Amino acid sequence: MKIEEIKKDAENEHIPIMLDGGLQFLLDFIKEKDLKDILELGTAVGYSAINMALLDKAIHVDTIEKDKERYLKAKDNIQKARLESQITAYYGVIEEFTINKKYDLIFVDAAKAQYQRYMERFLDNLKMTGYMIFDNMNFHGMVKDPSLTHNRNTKMLVKKIASFQHFVQEDERFDIILKEDIGDGILILRRKK
Numbered sequence: 058m059k060i061e062e063i064k065k066d067a068e069n070e071h072i073p074i075m076l077d078g079g080l081q082f083l084l085d086f087i088k089e090k091d092l093k094d095i096l097e098l099g100t101a102v103g104y105s106a107i108n109m110a111l112l113d114k115a116i117h118v119d120t121i122e123k124d125k126e127r128y129l130k131a132k133d134n135i136q137k138a139r140l141e142s143q144i145t146a147y148y149g150v151i152e153e154f155t156i157n158k159k160y161d162l163i164f165v166d167a168a169k170a171q172y173q174r175y176m177e178r179f180l181d182n183l184k185m186t187g188y189m190i191f192d193n194m195n196f197h198g199m200v201k202d203p204s205l206t207h208n209r210n211t212k213m214l215v216k217k218i219a220s221f222q223h224f225v226q227e228d229e230r231f232d233i234i235l236k237e238d239i240g241d242g243i244l245i246l247r248r249k250k
Contacts, residue, residue, distance in 0.1 A: 060104070060107060060108060060111070060138075063102060063103065063104050063107065063134050064104060066102070067101065067102050067104055072101055072102055072127065073101065074101055074102070074104045074105065075104070075105050075166065075192060075240060076240040076241050077240070078239050078240040079192055079239055079240020079241060079242075079243055080105060080108060080240070082236065082239045082240060082243055083105070083109070083164065083190060083243070084108060084109065084112060086188075086190070086245075087109060087112055087116070087162065088112060088113075090161070090162075090188070092116075092161035092162045092187075092188070093113070093115050093116050093117065093161055094116075094117055094158070094159070094160045094161045094162075094184075095109055095116065095117070095118045095119070095160060095161065095162045095163075095164060096118075096119050096120070096156070096158075096160045096162070096163045096164070096179065096182060097109075097118055097119070097120035097121070097163075097166070098120075098121060098151050098163070098164070098165045098166065098167045098175055098179070099120075099121075099122065099151070099165065099166040099167030099168075100120040100121060100122035100127065100128060100131045100146055101122065101127050101131065101166075102127055102130045102131050102134055103120070103130070103131035103132075103134040103135050103138075103144070103146065104134075105164070105166065106118045106120045106131070106135070106144050106146070107134060107135065107138050107140060107144065109164075110138075110140045110143040110144050111138075111140075114143070116143060117143055117144070117145070118143065118144045118145070119144075119145050119147065119156060119158070119160075120144060120145070120146050120147065121146075121147040121148075121149060121151055121154050122146065122147070122148060123148075123149060123150050123151065125148065128146060128148040131146050132146050151167055151168070151171070151175060151178075152171070152174065152178070156182065158182060159182060159183065159184045159187070160182055160183060160184060160187055161184055161186070161187045161188070162187060162188050162189075163179050163182065163183055163187070163188075163189045163190075164189075164190050164192075165189065165190065165191045165192070166191075166192040166193070169193055169196065169214055169217065169218050170213075170214050170217040170218075172191055172217075172218070172221045173220075173221045173224055176189060176191075176225070176246070183248070185248060187247070187248075188245055188246065188247050189245075189246040189247075190243060190244070190245050190246075191221075191243070191244040191246070192240065192241060192242075192243060193218070193241045193242060194218060194222060194235060194237065194241070194242030194243060194244045195237055195241050195242030196214070196215055196218055196241065196242070197241065199211065199215045200215050200218050200219050200222070200242070201237075203216070222235065222244065225244065225246055229249070230248060230249060231246050231247060231248060231249060232246075232247050232248075232249055233245065233246050233247075
């Protein structure tokens with residue numbers, strides 16, 4: 058199965074995947090920094106994991122998905138792409154997932170309201186020289202302009218994303234870069250030396 062087909066299927070089924078600009082930035086970042094061991098929180102149908110693995114045969118992606126249907130679809134897509142040796146997909150709830158491994162990159166594209174919890178939970182899995190990247194920091198422009206939605210739950214979600222941004226900007230442990238103009242907003246976090 059070609060990557061374009063996976064993208065088209067996801068879009069047709071209204072399964073959220075990374076925007077093109079954000080994905081291209083992520084792939085360029087992985088190449089530039091020569092990152093090999095990657096943990097992805099939020100597999101969906103395997104679109105971003107497959108894109109990352111296709112960059113280099115030496116890249117290995119561990120990815121976790123809580124939705125059974127999406128997990129099974131991701132496994133199928135990974136198999137069709139012949140990337141089973143490079144991508145290990147796990148089925149389960151991120152909050153309960155544990156793995157005894159250190160990563161060059163932890164890519165977070167899961168429940169936006171849980172970003173701070175995920176950051177704290179998986180910080181010990183990040184190599185000292187590693188990066189965490191969070192997608193959807195703009196959330197369709199609503200983080201800067203909450204009036205774009207009248208949905209109460211979405212307003213609460215947007216507030217949590219803004220709160221997370223503020224938290225990491227104030228946290229002395231990290232250097233951060235916020236790329237608001239890329240994809241749906243990308244946050245890069247790295248421990249201070």
